[in-house]
Amino acid sequence: MTQEINLGDERRAENIRPVNPFEYKPVKKHESPAVRNALAETLQDESLSPRTALDLLIHFDDEITIKRPPSLPEIAQTYGFDLQEVPEDKLLQLALTFSEDNRANNPKSKKELQTAFNRKLHEQLTEACLEKIDVLSRQLENNLKDHEAIKATLRNILDRLGKLSKHLPAEDKQNLPLWEKMYNKFKALTKIKIEDEKTSRIFSDIFQEYNDLIDNELVIRAYKLYDKNKFSFDLGSVEADGNPIERSDRLDVEDIMQVVYGRTGEEVEDIKTLNRKESVKKIHDLATQGYLTVDDVILLHQTNNRNISPKAFSRLRAGEEPEDFGMRFGTLPQDVAEEMNDWQARVNEVIQESEDSNWNDTRYQIAAAQLHNQLLDIHPFLDRNGSTSLLFLETIMARRGYKPSEKRDKDFYKTVKKALGNNPVAIGLILYEMGLIEYVPGYFKGKTTKDRKWVYRKEVFRLFKKNVKNKIKKLF
Numbered sequence: 001m002t003q004e005i006n007l008g009d010e011r012r013a014e015n016i017r018p019v020n021p022f023e024y025k026p027v028k029k030h031e032s033p034a035v036r037n038a039l040a041e042t043l044q045d046e047s048l049s050p051r052t053a054l055d056l057l058i059h060f061d062d063e064i065t066i067k068r069p070p071s072l073p074e075i076a077q078t079y080g081f082d083l084q085e086v087p088e089d090k091l092l093q094l095a096l097t098f099s100e101d102n103r104a105n106n107p108k109s110k111k112e113l114q115t116a117f118n119r120k121l122h123e124q125l126t127e128a129c130l131e132k133i134d135v136l137s138r139q140l141e142n143n144l145k146d147h148e149a150i151k152a153t154l155r156n157i158l159d160r161l162g163k164l165s166k167h168l169p170a171e172d173k174q175n176l177p178l179w180e181k182m183y184n185k186f187k188a189l190t191k192i193k194i195e196d197e198k199t200s201r202i203f204s205d206i207f208q209e210y211n212d213l214i215d216n217e218l219v220i221r222a223y224k225l226y227d228k229n230k231f232s233f234d235l236g237s238v239e240a241d242g243n244p245i246e247r248s249d250r251l252d253v254e255d256i257m258q259v260v261y262g263r264t265g266e267e268v269e270d271i272k273t274l275n276r277k278e279s280v281k282k283i284h285d286l287a288t289q290g291y292l293t294v295d296d297v298i299l300l301h302q303t304n305n306r307n308i309s310p311k312a313f314s315r316l317r318a319g320e321e322p323e324d325f326g327m328r329f330g331t332l333p334q335d336v337a338e339e340m341n342d343w344q345a346r347v348n349e350v351i352q353e354s355e356d357s358n359w360n361d362t363r364y365q366i367a368a369a370q371l372h373n374q375l376l377d378i379h380p381f382l383d384r385n386g387s388t389s390l391l392f393l394e395t396i397m398a399r400r401g402y403k404p405s406e407k408r409d410k411d412f413y414k415t416v417k418k419a420l421g422n423n424p425v426a427i428g429l430i431l432y433e434m435g436l437i438e439y440v441p442g443y444f445k446g447k448t449t450k451d452r453k454w455v456y457r458k459e460v461f462r463l464f465k466k467n468v469k470n471k472i473k474k475l476f
Contacts, residue, residue, distance in 0.1 A: 038092035045116055052109040072121075079125040080163035085132055090124045122167065126178050129164045133157055133185045141192050144199055154189070154206045158213060161186060165217040179221070183260075186218055190262025207261065208307075215310035219260050223253045253309050253383045271307045276408040279304045279391055287398035291348045294340045300395065301381055301388040313382045316340060322459070323379045326437035327467060328444075329459045330379030335448035339378050342447045347371055351399070361400065362423055368396045369426040373433040377444035386412075394419050 043053050072094070076083040083091075094117065140153045164182060168175045194200045207214060251259075258268055282303050286296050294316075302314040316336050317323060323330035331339045350367045353359070359367075376389040390412065394404045397419045409415050413431075420426040436442060441464045443449065443456045 034089055034092055038089060041093055042116075045120075047116055047119070048112055049108075051106065052112040055106050055109040056113065075121065076125060078163060079129050079167060080160035086124060086128045090128070094120055094124060126164060126167065129160055130178075130181050130185060133160055136160075137185070137188055137192075140189075144192075144194065147198065147202055150199065150202050151206060154203070155209075157185075157189065158206070158210045162210070162213045162217065165213070165221075176225075179225075183218060183222060186214070186260070187262065190260075211307070212311070214260065215257075216312060219253070219257050219310050220312060222260060223256045226251060226256060253313060257309055268308070273408050275304050275306055275308065277406045278306075280404050280406045283391065283395045283398050283404050286395050291351060292344070292392075292395065294344050296395075297340075297375070297380075297388065297392055300391045301384070304387055304391055305384055309383050313384075316380050317382055321382060323382065323385075324459075324463050325379055325385070327439060327441045327463065328377065328379075328437050329442070329456065329463050330377075330385075331444055331446065331448065332452065332455070335452075336378065336380050339444070339446045339448050340380050343371070343374055343378060346374070347396070351396075361421060362425070364400055365397070365420045365423040365426040366429065368393060369420060369429040371396065372430060374444065374446075376433060376437075378446070379444075390415060390419075397421075 039057075042048075043057065045053075048056070073083045076086070136153055136157050140150060140157070143149050143153075161182060168179050168182065189203075192203075194203060263271075279300060282300055286292060286300075298314065298316070302311070305314055317330070317333040318336065319333055321333045323333075330336075350364075350371065354364050354367070372389050372393040375392055376385060379385045381388060393416070394402065398404060402419055402421070404419075413427075416430055417427055420430075441460045443460060449456055
């Protein structure tokens with residue numbers, strides 16, 4: 001049954017009848033194509049409801065000055081560039097959305113327009129920044145003889161990348177395409193053909209100057225996305241210890257660091273050689289001091305991994321950072337600090353008791369091997385625990401006359417044998433530990449694990465299933 005409306009009740013009729021925009025103002029032929037196009041683009045925004053799009057159209061008038069947000073220049077600066085670098089049509093879209101937000105009557109429309117403005121602002125400023133980086137990169141590539149200009153342009157590009165990265169949380173799926181573009185912009189810098197040594201040194205120096213940005217905003221983000229299977233890499237000629245990395249291999253943060261920086265295998269080897277020399281100096285210093293501390297181990301880790309893994313990885317694991325290696329599960333991150341302090345006490349007990357009781361070399365070497373295995377089983381760092389555990393072994397044996405070589409030896413067992421004076425029992429303990437890592441599911445049973453046995457068993461079972469699945473995949 002059709003409901004009758006009393007036309008005399010204007011208020012009631014107004015509330016029931018559909019909104020007709022032509023009752024409010026005549027539709028005009030807009031004289032400015034740029035404004036007309038900006039309006040059309042904005043109306044097609046899928047995030048706007050029909051009611052909001054209609055509200056925008058009703059209140060639009062190109063005779064009213066389209067207001068640009070007064071804070072827009074400051075916002076643009078946080079993205080790393082001047083507002084004048086944004087194309088005019090894009091600015092008009094931003095300004096139109098902002099202006100209509102201010103004039104919209106409906107609260108829902110106002111909220112939708114504000115959301116649309118924020119999203120468009122983010123997208124346009126990001127794209128403008130990426131385009132500007134392209135321009136600067138081309139200028140850089142075409143002007144490699146002017147060394148001062150190279151420095152200024154490189155710094156300009158990296159400053160922009162740094163500011164932009166703060167607006168692109170990698171956890172947001174919508175940002176992933178933009179983040180990949182940003183990553184590729186940096187990769188383009190690493191692939192610029194450099195023919196003279198001085199220019200190459202300038203690039204290296206500037207990258208070193210910005211290594212916090214590159215490590216934290218590019219390497220670590222790339223590693224986290226890769227670890228969650230959300231990001232892939234063009235491996236090219238990337239090598240690990242002189243051997244090409246296969247596409248089926250699982251990359252660690254060291255590999256990703258090499259990919260991001262665009263380093264060759266030879267360049268990585270040069271860095272490791274230099275780090276080895278510095279590490280040996282630290283070993284000599286630590287061998288003469290009274291006791292060894294957790295901070296000493298962290299220092300060894302930092303020295304050995306400079307420019308090989310991000311600086312943020314040269315600290316003890318904490319928070320939400322579990323770590324597995326082979327078939328083993330490292331100490332829970334929330335317990336690492338306490339477990340390491342307990343391990344430090346055992347190290348210094350060995351040092352003190354060996355001096356007080358005049359231990360022979362055999363007994364000392366066996367104790368050193370056991371402490372090495374415990375450190376490796378705790379797995380206190382996010383990466384490269386094996387090399388740091390070996391450095392500790394060399395350090396504690398240097399107190400008994402062992403002389404570490406400054407020459408980097410890739411043969412792990414050769415270094416172990418030399419450090420332990422070819423003691424078969426001590427060497428056997430370390431070989432046994434390597435076997436556990438490779439074949440036996442488990443974890444370090446220390447001070448903090450006694451009340452968490454079921455947590456560890458659950459994690460070990462999860463790790464066992466993961467390893468079985470990976471082995472099956474390799475078979476097929």
